[in-house]
Amino acid sequence: MPDLIEITDRADPRLADYRDLRDVQLRASLEVEHGLFLAEGEKVVRRAAAAGFAARSYLMAPRWVDTLADVTSASNAPVYVLAEELVEQVVGFHVHRGALASFARKPLPSVDEVLDGTRSVLVLEDLVDHTNVGAVFRSGAALGFDAVLLAPRCADPLYRRSVKVGMGAVFSTPWTRLPDWHSGLVDLSTRGFTTVALTLAPDAVPIEQAVAGVGRLALVLGSEGHGLSQRWESSADRRAVIPMAAGIDSLNVAAASAVACYVAARR
Template identity: 75%
Template sequence: MAALTPISDPADPRLADYRDLRDVELRKHLESEHGLFLAEGEKVVRRAVEGGFTPRSFLMAERWLEGLGDVLATTDAPCFVLSEALAEQVTGFHVHRGALASLERRPLPSVAEVLEGARSVLVLEDVVDHTNVGAIFRSGAALGFDAVLLAPRCADPLYRRAVKVAMGAVFTMPWTRLPEWYDALPALTDAGFTTVALTLADDAVPVEEAVAGVDRLALVLGSEGHGLSSRWEQSAERRAIIPMREGIDSLNVAAATAVACYVGARR
């Protein structure tokens, strides 16, 4: 059972994992250095623990203790109990969902481990917005995709904002980072996947046509700004577009992923 530890001092060193959550660069450095990530909200905290991640500690207002009592009963990690006003001082924002947890990161699996048994995967190149990464994981999980591969410069799926938007899908969807960018798509072809890139290229065909007849599908999506690099666009086996109304050429990458996943899952 987690030890309930009342806290009255916002400078208490035991709260170090939870400080300055709005400072993205600081948090990326701190979380990487200490091998941790944060989960926010009752549902996400529960899914993280149920997903097998080891808690370092919890931080919550007293009113959340009962709702997460069964989760707290599974661990010896400390649970820091403090007022919502004090929690805001520590974290730098109003913790309206009332509960946070700091959990240990796991070593990332190999690409081969993530792809084993997978039939439909998402491949992300330089998607740098944490909200978009979280939404992509949520859509992929909901619409039947099996795994996610991220290029080295993609945003961290375990950053608090990504975890929150994904509603815990990052805990259940197998994922890893690609160790090499340049030949990542040819390597997927060699592994038996048909790579289909969402792009506005001149030879792009409607996504329904691009995925038709594909057995193992790797759906490739690019960054929020310029989309896919020329290398990835050209090294994909097929190029696809989501047909849309005249005068509008694209969707937000997370929205485009949801549409393409829906089509791809029904090929």
């Protein structure tokens, strides 16, 4: 059984993994530097543990101790129990799901490992919003995509907001970062994937047409602002658009990914 440790001082150094969760820049650098990530809420904590991530510690209000006892009892990590108002003071916001856990990251696999046996992969270029990254992972997992590849400057899929919005899809979906942005799509084409870029380029065809007859598919999504870089847009094998009405020319990348994944899964 793990140690149940009641903490009454928000400055307790054992709570370092959980401080200042609203400071995105600080947390992003701290978590990568120390090789950790946070899971928020019972379902996400359970999914992280089930995926084999090693817990560093758990932090929860008293009412969650029994609910998550089966998870915490399977780990040697300490369980820090705090009054709900103290949890809020430590993390910087109201944790209405009542439970957090700090897990150790695993080394990222190679591109070869991620693509082994893969038929459909999502490729993300410079998505900087953690919420969008989590939503894309969730759409891909729900609609049958096998893996995700990220350009070097994409937001961290293991950041708390990404994990929460994605409902832990990042734990079950193989993913890694491309080592070389410049030749990323060319390399995928060489590996036998048809790269289909979502874009408003003049030669873009409806997404249904672009994915028709494709065997191994790499569906490429660009950043929230200007979309795909000229390099990636031009080096994709095909360019696709989601046809729209009423003068609207585009969707948020999270919504666009869901639509495109749905169409691609039925190709």
